[in-house]
Amino acid sequence: MIVVMEHKASQELVDAVTVRLKQLGFDNHLSVGVERTIIGAIGEKRPEYIEQLAAMPGVEKIVPILKPFKLAGREFHSEPSQVRVGDVIIGGEEIVVMAGPCAVESEEQLLETAREVKKNGAHILRGGAFKPRTSPYSFQGLEEDGLRILAAARRETGLPVVTEIVNPRDVELVAQYADMLQVGARNMQNFTLLREVGKCQKPVLLKRGLAATVEEWLMAAEYIISSGNDNVVLCERGIRTYETGTRNTLDLSAVPAIKHYSHLPIIVDPSHGTGRWRYVLPMARAAIAAGADGLMIEVHCRPEEALSDGAQSLTPMNFQQLMEETKVLAQAIGRKIGSLTVV
């Protein structure tokens, strides 16, 4: 790290910092400029040291140099990781499509949708049994009944299932039914939950928090991996900005940024990312062109009756168009979508 001293910080203050750095086990390199002294500190670094040093008299600021993530980072794991969900590989040549309704509402609704997305070439079925909702008066999900319905849909279609987990206590329960556990945007820094999903071996889909930086997102992945589970897939789903024309601002630059800094696969959710079904198809295409390893798409047979997120759900017909267009696009960049024959 670099310790930047204040303008005209006295020699005593500079000395106090260098003494402290030595106590903490750092090698120091002092650079005395005309206007300011800066101290380069090399060595093992505990996160709290940064704040302690920042609190010393005469210190203007601390500039960290090393990235704080190790296990999620690319520096010591240069090859891209692949994560297996059932028979599906995420992070390989094939672009993986997870599709289904926002919420599991009933067995009929889920099965009907599951058949449609399967027919059109989706690889994984999504559907929420536990729904985190802004209002306590909104539909909160069918809970364990929803999990059972998801398992039934897997039996019928053969598609592995991804579903959200919101309570650390439910890891074992959800893991019984689902093939992949989703940690939602609002829980990206629910560290208790991150550690719990880190203790099981089910693959985890970690959505980016509404206001999380790429670095904080990788630190959330670091929580999971350092707890013992390295089957982590990241999902960009839009960040919160001043723009109100879309529900969120889909930050597709996160795709090359994650590829640059991390070995983890990354998929994109243009449904939450835009909040408007009209924009889902172009942004799905864009996600693939940016290098994403997969898509997560909300599909509902009758969006106007959906209990959650109707405005951003595709009909099966629109989903079919999405699969056809992204298939061509994937080929153009040397990847593929849908190894199954699409009818």
Next chain:
Amino acid sequence: MIVVMEHKASQELVDAVTVRLKQLGFDNHLSVGVERTIIGAIGEKRPEYIEQLAAMPGVEKIVPILKPFKLAGREFHSEPSQVRVGDVIIGGEEIVVMAGPCAVESEEQLLETAREVKKNGAHILRGGAFKPRTSPYSFQGLEEDGLRILAAARRETGLPVVTEIVNPRDVELVAQYADMLQVGARNMQNFTLLREVGKCQKPVLLKRGLAATVEEWLMAAEYIISSGNDNVVLCERGIRTYETGTRNTLDLSAVPAIKHYSHLPIIVDPSHGTGRWRYVLPMARAAIAAGADGLMIEVHCRPEEALSDGAQSLTPMNFQQLMEETKVLAQAIGRKIGSLTVV
């Protein structure tokens, strides 16, 4: 709610929406303009209806009219609420100061700080036993040992204790030791946790999420109140913006906004709000002038050795100055701080 139809939406599409509105129990008022038809829908409203209608063909957008919060709102509860923590009343004439270290690090550290903040007129002792940290490698708190130390400090100083809870499972445990449960910014939409603290009767300090609107924050309070606990105090602690000169952007307009829409008390945390100890004093003064019911201030006897948030912690001497300056200010606006005689 108002349903805005698209430009040139056909009569059939308009009819379909009005039929659907009637099915859902709304009274309709149709306004046919030259360029657009809008439909005013009056009646009971379930949150999912908005999204369902937004998904209908020919619908441009839905404009909700009523505020979604009922129990936290001022419309049906026009008098300001007061919340009691031990013998301290929050939301009355007296401005309440919660002070102490970011994290409980040891018995000596906490007791030393507790004595200092008590001596200077603080009303409630703060200190974290469970610390949600961005990095899994940072100090995560002393957990139950930290709770015991807090209880010991209360015994010695008589100050009630507020501490953060991060795991829904720990409500009973933390409630045994603490007088007030804090829900941190990263957990503001951890709905499982909100419901759990809503089921006990301990007062809850609900911090605003990093990227939460005032409306979402009140909906989080609604979760707690609708679960049975109406002892909720809000805490503004800065939001995330593009400005990097401060750790967060302290949104003091939230104080009059909350006073306008809600009956709940609101306090301000300028330590997290700015992240820099130099700005804590002026922003504490500003918070009181804006109408806040209290302050939450990080104090550490040796910030340069703090295991968390040293850069934003006040020394006891700076805290003494804060108490003196805010006391004068509180009087100027007809309130008071520190009924105890300050030495």
Next chain:
Amino acid sequence: MIVVMEHKASQELVDAVTVRLKQLGFDNHLSVGVERTIIGAIGEKRPEYIEQLAAMPGVEKIVPILKPFKLAGREFHSEPSQVRVGDVIIGGEEIVVMAGPCAVESEEQLLETAREVKKNGAHILRGGAFKPRTSPYSFQGLEEDGLRILAAARRETGLPVVTEIVNPRDVELVAQYADMLQVGARNMQNFTLLREVGKCQKPVLLKRGLAATVEEWLMAAEYIISSGNDNVVLCERGIRTYETGTRNTLDLSAVPAIKHYSHLPIIVDPSHGTGRWRYVLPMARAAIAAGADGLMIEVHCRPEEALSDGAQSLTPMNFQQLMEETKVLAQAIGRKIGSLTVV
């Protein structure tokens, strides 16, 4: 527009609003709900009426219904526009690539780069002669000398030239040399400048402001068109968010949003949008997949000697790769790049 009255607003206050609405020429539709009265107001609307009504006692808020843009909007101009720059058509089947250095630094530098981008299939040459820079101590551009160099490069390569204009006084000067006038992000709401470029007939490239909504951006276009110049092309170049890992956050959803609301062509500048050359190529591909009509790319033969924006400039070799990859991608979505034979 919709006038939403406050909870329990008295009959007198409601009457005062309806009287005022009639005075202002609106037809009123009153909807009296149990909790709130809302008034639908239909008719011609001047922007100031919204604020006046919002200031009346008893009014909670005004909800505008109609989009404020007319000439830039799609409602009365449903066909996509095409804008001609020299012999190049923007908004047609062909995706148009504008490339060149951030700033014109010397005749040698510009000509060398111009030859490279021409060789690789760029359609328009970019280069700044007047540079708006955050610091007064940064290189501010060669001004008229820079314009002369641009014109020389056009003579040699045949590429039309786009360059930024920063002073309303310079419209005539810049129009003498350039084929397209660029209004930069920092000037998107420099209304004096917008009106001046609206009075000439040169095509205008209007970059999105750093913190502009899509609606404000279209209103800026409305200034230009309503001044008499409908040759406007929009350019998404990233918005300012809390994320610091990229220079800006490239908001590609703006592409389908603009296509939905407006008939104007839109291009994307991934160089400024990301600020990092490594991310330019994937985001250029994504822009095309999202439906953009063109790209603006910074190219410099020796980025490490650039007087501006070196970190986000491509070398000619990287630019060649970009052209090759985007060509394949454009074909996959039924468009094309580079009708010229690429060597």
Next chain:
Amino acid sequence: MIVVMEHKASQELVDAVTVRLKQLGFDNHLSVGVERTIIGAIGEKRPEYIEQLAAMPGVEKIVPILKPFKLAGREFHSEPSQVRVGDVIIGGEEIVVMAGPCAVESEEQLLETAREVKKNGAHILRGGAFKPRTSPYSFQGLEEDGLRILAAARRETGLPVVTEIVNPRDVELVAQYADMLQVGARNMQNFTLLREVGKCQKPVLLKRGLAATVEEWLMAAEYIISSGNDNVVLCERGIRTYETGTRNTLDLSAVPAIKHYSHLPIIVDPSHGTGRWRYVLPMARAAIAAGADGLMIEVHCRPEEALSDGAQSLTPMNFQQLMEETKVLAQAIGRKIGSLTVV
């Protein structure tokens, strides 16, 4: 500055950077860590060097150390500046209140308001003759007629006048009539305008841009000062964030931040900062408590007829209350408002 090399950057790449640094006139201090090499570069720094070095192969990033502002900064001008407008001193003991309508609409309107604000103790009269408006169809101001009306109001009330300038060409014209030139938020980085107001000697009120950091704001002041005019007063007026409950987010931490980094006086505009008249009074109090040197307040005798910003304008009665409350508050922090006797 600090040059951070990439993980495992080769010795050749490190050498190339150090050679280049020497060419550019820097002294180098090399720190070779286990994971990364960093190079401290000391010496005179041109802004473009940062970008050039960032573009070199093997360079991860550049960390600037020195603040880029010199003339606006506190390091070489440690005493607070005072700026004189007519007989009013901004930056002294007295807190200065600028008040008046958003726009000059007519002689009657302005004079009536001017008398009211004068009677209640305002020091400077504000009013817009040139109005930058989001929509070309909104009222754009009375232009030179408005300036004449402002001058007439000054003759009658004795209050100096501040008014906005939007066109660099108009500096001489506006300076003939006004005592202080306002550069609005949308023009904070209109560098042509900044240089023009820097060439005259009238005091300048520089509003913070909608999405400007404190550092960029001080760089805008640097443009004015380095052009020859050091009579600059800063005005915080809210920044753009995701929160839509207020028009902008008033960033009062900017007050202590500016006081920390700069010698320039700073005032606060809670009218634009909140956009809602109800919040203006508490935020005006908060601004003073945070240490602001003055306030800018919109006052209109009939807000419901205002041609601009009615929703955020105070009536004279509300303004009187503001003056009374802030007077008490100012005394409480050792300053004063209104040396004139308030009736």
